Amino acid sequence: MNTKHAFRGPWSIGRVEIQNRVVLAPMAGVTNIAFRVIAKRFGAGLIYTEMVSDQGILMKNSRTLIMTTVHPEERPLALQLFGGDAGRLAEAARYIDAHTDADIIDINLGCPAPKINKIEAGAKWLLSPERVYDLYRTVRQAIRKPLTAKIRLGWDDAHRYYLELAQAIEEAGGDAIAVHGRTRAQMYEGQADWRAIAEIKARARIPIIGNGDVRSPEDARRMIEETGVDAVMVGRAALGNPWILYRIARYLEHGERLPEPTAREKIALALEHLDELIKLKGERVGVQEMRKHAAWYLKGLRGASRFKDEAQQAETREEMRRTLLSYEEAECIETSLA
Ligand SMILES: Cc1cc2nc3c(=O)[nH]c(=O)nc-3n(C[C@H](O)[C@H](O)[C@H](O)COP(=O)(O)O)c2cc1C
CATH class of the missing domain: 1.10.1200.80 (Putative flavin oxidoreducatase; domain 2)
Known part of the structure; x- marks a missing residue:
């Protein structure tokens, strides 16, 4: 295997150590504690929660607070927040920092759903690297745990600010960035642009997690080879198929091809x-x-x-x-x- 890139072994986000290069993507309505514990057993090095509303946390909504429960077996865990206002996100992050066992706090800067964008949250942030810089400065000052971002490449083809966004997040104290190689306008269509992910990685000093269209162990290795990312994030391919997580981990670590489940x-x-x-x-x-x-x-x-x-x-x-x-x-x- 190409030795220029890291396919195996521990790496870290801030002071949180992660045992392999396979990350389970945040998926609303899917990556609740039931699925996450399964995914952990199936070899994911790092797991993200589904996105959790900052407002729900601040209002102490009981259904939202249940979403912040962390099972000891699923750690390390990144808890993803969404919201459209830096001050409120910082308050919600402060709560997560003080009251939960989440290891990392992540902010969703990519959700394309209109009802999320209407409140200035999710992908809406992609239109303004300056707003993102202020957001990360504000949240960074409010918490002690590592702080990360999950972004798309931009709002649409005319607004692809991914380099500026990554720089803003890093300079404001972000500890890692997961990049889904599509714009908001693409939703889940077309092919993820791994070249753009490579551009971000080439400039970043913090870990970059590549995301989009990793469906097999071979895809995962190719993504690391082509982009240099520190880890691969898997979303849809793990639905009904968490086996893909350890099949990728084993392939990256030992070049071993494990069979599909029966x-x-x-x-x-x-x-x-x-x-x-x-x-x-x-x-x-x-x-x-x-x-x-x-x-x-x-x-x-x-x-x-x-x-x-x-x-x-x-x-x-x-x-x-x-x-x-x-x-x-x-x-x-x-x-x-x-
Ligand atoms: C059902 C579903 C729910 C999702 N929910 C979230 C979410 O809550 N937060 C987020 O950042 N991304 C969310 N995503 C996007 C995924 O994390 C990931 O970026 C996307 O699916 C591309 O990766 P893939 O090609 O491996 O599926 C969701 C995707 C799906 C399919």
Whole structure:
């Protein structure tokens, strides 16, 4: 392997040490504590929470505060905040700094959702490196934990300020930046621009985490080779497939190619995920949330489409379990006939 780049081994953000180069992306509605603990077991070196509202924290909203709970097994953990005002974000960060076991505080500077941008939050920050500089100065002064940013390349093709943004974050005391190689206007379309990520990395003194379109161990290695990033962040490829995390980690560390999970392994993990979600949210909401995960676990499995549809109708733990188990049974019968 190319030795110019670091594929393995501990690295750090501030004083937080991270054991490998694989990072689980923040995903709203997905990376709650149930999925995060699973992802940790499956080898992610660093894990991000879903984005958490600064307002919710300041109002002591009970559902928001539950989102700030940290499981000892998932550390090191980066807790992501979103908000549109530096003073309020600093107050919320101060709360997280003092009252939770999160290791790193991250701010979302990339969310493209209109209702988030309307409150000046998420990707709206990308339009003003000066505002971002003030934000990072303000939050840095309020907290002791490492402070990071997750950015996109810009608002749209006419406003790609990624170099200025990265410089502002670093100069104002940010400790690392995760870069999703798309603009807000691209949403999740087109190909992530890894060349822009390489430009940021070439100028930065703080760690840069590359993000966008890493779907396989080979992609992860190529991203590090092409951009020089300190770690790769994986989002959609881990949905229903946390195996990708350790398959990437092992490939980066030892060049070893591990097999994809079997259908049986996927179903077993889906059942466990279901119970973790129910523990966290209660049966009704847990099962509702499990519907999308069930579709992701079943994605690409032979003959699964009928069961995916059935999972969307499940209302109770029993119904969801029955659907998943009946897929397993059907799959096994078919395999044994094959
Ligand atoms: C369902 C979903 C929810 C997401 N929620 C967040 C979020 O809360 N905060 C954030 O910074 N990015 C969020 N993202 C973006 C991802 O973190 C990541 O940047 C993006 O999916 C690109 O990486 P990928 O190609 O590996 O999926 C979300 C993406 C998805 C698919």
